[in-house]
Amino acid sequence: MANFFMANSARPLFLLFTLLGLVILSGCGSQPRPPQDGQVAVDPVTRERVRELLALAQISDSPERDTYSLEAARLMIGVGQDDGARDLLASIDPDVLFSEDFAEYTLMYSQIALNDDAYFLAQRILTNPRIEQQWDSLPTESVRILRERRAELFALLGESINSVIERVALGPLLFGEEDHIANQDAIWQALMAIPEPELQRLSREVDASSRILQGWYELAILSKNNESDIDRQQSMIDNWLAGRPEHPASIHLPSDLQLLKQLVAEQPRQVALLLPLNGDYERAGKAVRDGFLAAYYDAKIRGIRTPEIRIFDTNQDDFNTVYNLAVQDGAETIIGPLRPEDLDQLHLHPNLPVPTLALNYAANPFGLPDQLYQFSFEVEDEARQVATRAWLEGHRHALVLVPQTRRGERNALAFRDTWEELGGTIVNQSYYADQQDYSEVVESALLADQSKERVRTLRGLLGSDIKFEGARRRQDVDFIFLVADPSAAQLLKPTLAFHYAGNIPVYSTSGVFSSNPGNHTSRDLNGIRFITLPWYFANTSEVKRAIDQNAAPDSSYVRLYAMGVDAYRLYPRLKQLDQVEGTRFYGQTGILELRHERKLEREQIWAEIVNGEAIPLPTVVTEAYAD
Numbered sequence: 001m002a003n004f005f006m007a008n009s010a011r012p013l014f015l016l017f018t019l020l021g022l023v024i025l026s027g028c029g030s031q032p033r034p035p036q037d038g039q040v041a042v043d044p045v046t047r048e049r050v051r052e053l054l055a056l057a058q059i060s061d062s063p064e065r066d067t068y069s070l071e072a073a074r075l076m077i078g079v080g081q082d083d084g085a086r087d088l089l090a091s092i093d094p095d096v097l098f099s100e101d102f103a104e105y106t107l108m109y110s111q112i113a114l115n116d117d118a119y120f121l122a123q124r125i126l127t128n129p130r131i132e133q134q135w136d137s138l139p140t141e142s143v144r145i146l147r148e149r150r151a152e153l154f155a156l157l158g159e160s161i162n163s164v165i166e167r168v169a170l171g172p173l174l175f176g177e178e179d180h181i182a183n184q185d186a187i188w189q190a191l192m193a194i195p196e197p198e199l200q201r202l203s204r205e206v207d208a209s210s211r212i213l214q215g216w217y218e219l220a221i222l223s224k225n226n227e228s229d230i231d232r233q234q235s236m237i238d239n240w241l242a243g244r245p246e247h248p249a250s251i252h253l254p255s256d257l258q259l260l261k262q263l264v265a266e267q268p269r270q271v272a273l274l275l276p277l278n279g280d281y282e283r284a285g286k287a288v289r290d291g292f293l294a295a296y297y298d299a300k301i302r303g304i305r306t307p308e309i310r311i312f313d314t315n316q317d318d319f320n321t322v323y324n325l326a327v328q329d330g331a332e333t334i335i336g337p338l339r340p341e342d343l344d345q346l347h348l349h350p351n352l353p354v355p356t357l358a359l360n361y362a363a364n365p366f367g368l369p370d371q372l373y374q375f376s377f378e379v380e381d382e383a384r385q386v387a388t389r390a391w392l393e394g395h396r397h398a399l400v401l402v403p404q405t406r407r408g409e410r411n412a413l414a415f416r417d418t419w420e421e422l423g424g425t426i427v428n429q430s431y432y433a434d435q436q437d438y439s440e441v442v443e444s445a446l447l448a449d450q451s452k453e454r455v456r457t458l459r460g461l462l463g464s465d466i467k468f469e470g471a472r473r474r475q476d477v478d479f480i481f482l483v484a485d486p487s488a489a490q491l492l493k494p495t496l497a498f499h500y501a502g503n504i505p506v507y508s509t510s511g512v513f514s515s516n517p518g519n520h521t522s523r524d525l526n527g528i529r530f531i532t533l534p535w536y537f538a539n540t541s542e543v544k545r546a547i548d549q550n551a552a553p554d555s556s557y558v559r560l561y562a563m564g565v566d567a568y569r570l571y572p573r574l575k576q577l578d579q580v581e582g583t584r585f586y587g588q589t590g591i592l593e594l595r596h597e598r599k600l601e602r603e604q605i606w607a608e609i610v611n612g613e614a615i616p617l618p619t620v621v622t623e624a625y626a627d
Contacts, residue, residue, distance in 0.1 A: 050075050063096045070101050070108075077108060086112050094125075099134060103142050106131065110149060117423065119157060120394060120623045126150050144173040155190050157392065158619040161202065163190040168213050171248065181252055185582070188254040191220035192584055193619065199224065215240075215247040223257065227586065228295070228569045229304045230267070234260045256583040259576050267572055268354075270308045272326035274336030277313040281339050285314075287557035288338060288359060291564020294543045294551070299568075307332075314338075319345045327353050335359070335567050346372065355574055357567060361599065368597060373574055375567065375600045377559055377589075379407055380414035382509040385531055385603060386481055387418035390507055392621045395478035397425050399445060399504075401492070402483040404431040411483045411509065427476050432492070442495045446477070479505040482528070486514050490524045505529070510604065513614050514555065523612040530614075531604040535562035535588040537616050544588075562588040570600075 050072050057068040069088050076085040089109040097105055106125060113122035126149060135143060151166035167187045174180050191199070203217040219240055226233035237257055241250050273292060275285035289311065300306050310329060312322050319342040326334055334356045337343050343360050346352075352371040361376045362368060390398065398419055402408035408431065416426055430445040432438055480501070484492055489512045496502060508530040535558065538544050547553055547561055566587035570577075577583050577594040585592040590602035606617040 046075055046079060062093060063098060063101070066092045066097055067101055070097070070105055073108060074104065077112070082112055082115070086116070094128060095130065099137055102130060102134070103138050107142060107145060110146075114149070114153070117391070119153065119392060119621075122153055123157065126153060140173060144170065147173065151186065151190075155186070155193075157621045158193070160190045160193040160619070161198075164194075164216065165213070168210075168216065171212075180248070184248055184252055185254070187216060188220075188249075188256075189582060189584075191216060192224070192586070194220065196221060196224040212247065215244050215249065219249055219254075219257075223254075224586065227573075228299060229302070230260060230263050230572055231305055234264050255580040256576050259580065263572055263576060266575070267305065268307050268332035270310060270330045271333045271335065271571060272329070272331035273309060273311045274314050274319075274322060274326060274334060275311070275338050276315045276342075277311075279315045281315075283554060283557060284560055285338055287554065287560035288564040288567070290547060290551040290553070291543075291561035292335065292568045293564075294546045294561075295565045295568035298543045298546065312336075314342055320349075333357070333571050335571060355571070357571055357574065359563060359567065362597075373578075373594070373598045373600065375563070375570070375592075377563070377602075379410050379509070381602055382531055382604070383411045383414035383481075383483075384418045386507050386509065387415050387422065387424070389531075389606065389621065390479055390481070391419070391422045391424060394623050395424070395505070397427050397476050397478045399427055399477045399480045400429040401442070401445060401480060402429075402431060403488070404433045408483055415481055432488075438488075438491055438495050439498070442492065442501075443499050446496075446499050446501055477501070477504055479507060482506050482508045482512070484508065485511050486525070489528065493526075493528065494524050510559075513607070513609060525609040526611065527609065529606060529608045529617070532607050532614065533559060533562050533589050534605050535559075535565075536607075536614065537605070538588060541588075559589065566592070 053068045053072040053075070057065045057072065060068060069092055073085040073088045076082075076088065085108070089105065089112065092105060094102055094105055106128065110122050110125045113119075113125060126146065131146065138146075147166050147170040151163045151170060154160070154163035154166060164187055167183055167190070171180065171183055174183055194202075199217050199221045203214060203221060206214045206217065208214075219237070222233060222236045222240060226236060237253075237260065241253070244250055273289060275289055276282060277285050277289070293309070296306060296309060310326065310331060312326055314322050314337055316322065317325075319337055319339075323334065323337075323346065332354055334354055336357075336359060337346060338359045340360050340363065343358050343362055344364075346356070346358065347362050347364065347368065349369045352369045355371045355373070357373045357375055359375055361374050361378060398415075400412055400415060402412045412429060416429070419426060428445045430441050432441045480496065482489065482492065489508070493506065496504070496506070506528045508528050510530060510532045512528060512530045513525065513532065535544065543565055551561070553561055566585075566589050569587065570585060570592070573585060574594075577585060577592070577600070578598065583593070590604040592600045592602055595601045605619075607614045608617055609615075
């Protein structure tokens with residue numbers, strides 16, 4: 001019985017080796033085929049050697065069989081046969097490999113997985129417990145490559161703590177100053193992605209012998225819990241530098257912190273807030289104003305140095321006239337305008353006399369004057385973020401369902417551009433107009449109507465009393481990108497379930513959920529993952545509490561209160577964001593980073609609707625899920 005089992009279990013491997021042999025040996029005749037793109041010509045010696053190795057693997061047992069397979073895979077990678085090498089490596093059991101073979105297997109297979117964007121396969125390969133047991137026995141160069149590869153993958157998947165740990169371990173393996181600085185910059189970026197309470201916990205629990213790691217945690221805490229007070233931040237960092245003169249960050253302080261002294265010295269003494277406080281934009285303008293002033297008074301209560309604030313109503317006169325009046329009145333920084341037509345006027349200036357944080361995006365981004373920064377909510381940002389998250393979580397085939405509006409079209413276009421650039425496929429893109437056609441649109445998008453028609457046809461041919469499997473939806477959909485407001489989503493989500501798509505993951509933008517945390521909405525939205533502002537979950541924020549108590553906030557303008565808070569805390573750091581690439585500001589509207597055209601692009605947090613409530617999700621990316 002044992003021999004029978006072994007013989008039969010070897011058959012799949014026999015077939016695999018045979019097929020791989022055909023792949024590598026194709027074109028061996030007198031007229032060899034030219035190599036395809038990404039491949040190199042396979043010389044006869046390599047072909048013959050691969051043939052020998054595969055033949056030996058077929059007749060050998062582990063671990064010798066795996067050693068032969070590994071050597072064949074290495075040769076196949078060398079001649080551009082990555083597909084065949086991938087299949088061959090997948091057939092190997094890494095736990096039975098000799099130590100030196102295991103290191104080579106891990107290096108080769110993880111690189112192929114990363115090239116394929118198979119992030120979770122790469123994660124499984126690179127976190128095999130055997131790696132931790134073999135660090136000391138591996139060649140230094142292999143350790144360096146694996147540490148760096150793990151650090152990059154962890155950062156990509158949101159495992160920032162693990163990424164920091166890997167890079168701290170990587171530091172002593174680097175030689176050139178440029179490599180050390182790049183590694184430290186990567187450590188800092190990963191640290192900035194870790195919430196401040198988590199940094200506090202890590203700093204307390206880190207092993208006392210890990211002085212370097214503890215120092216990084218402490219420095220990150222000083223940066224993150226003093227974002228609204230640059231004077232105090234500078235003072236605390238000076239104390240940290242004095243106490244840790246040998247720390248790598250003391251030798252090369254993160255670039256954004258190097259600018260602090262200049263930012264402290266150049267803080268404006270007067271800031272002008274230019275907003276529409278009557279007319280069509282009155283409620284929006286007042287929401288921004290109330291958020292701005294709430295942050296201002298909070299700073300004052302906490303003893304933080306504050307500028308004089310002057311408020312101008314942009315509906316009182318031509319915007320350029322109001323702007324010039326604010327500058328003549330002594331404003332050293334201006335927040336505004338909010339209305340797009342006012343920004344169009346400002347856009348015509350060849351240059352601006354003071355830094356200006358516009359609360360909208362210019363319709364024409366070309367020829368923007370110096371010192372003009374743009375901060376707004378753009379639907380394209382959210383659609384791109386959904387595409388990126390879905391891709392990282394392993395999805396590859398998307399169904400897009402958006403409203404038949406200009407906003408829906410913008411979401412669909414931005415999502416498509418990002419999704420296809422990543423390598424994903426959109427199997428269907430459908431538009432809905434009103435609830436009368438929801439069922440028809442969903443049924444058609446899922447091809448459920450065609451399935452029903454096939455069932456009817458078969459019954460007509462074979463008799464109505466013949467039983468068939470019920471109608472089915474299409475099977476080539478990994479997830480659904482849904483753009484909808486709460487009322488539409490409460491109808492569309494059950495409609496998807498009705499048409500056999502209840503187990504397909506649904507991702508959405510911030511508009512799908514409008515209630516504050518703790519308030520129940522329809523449970524029909526359960527399972528939808530969506531991006532939203534950190535402000536929605538800032539329940540312990542004194543600033544948010546003050547707005548709730550004193551401003552009687554309109555729920556329709558929640559995002560604008562958060563924008564006002566961020567605008568107040570952002571303006572002293574505009575130069576920092578502008579001059580140090582990759583610098584991020586952790587605000588109430590999201591993680592803000594200055595990109596092309598001096599636009600502040602936002603990365604929001606993720607939440608999932610559970611039992612009718614929005615629950616924040618961790619930043620760590622998980623594999624594709626199913627409801």
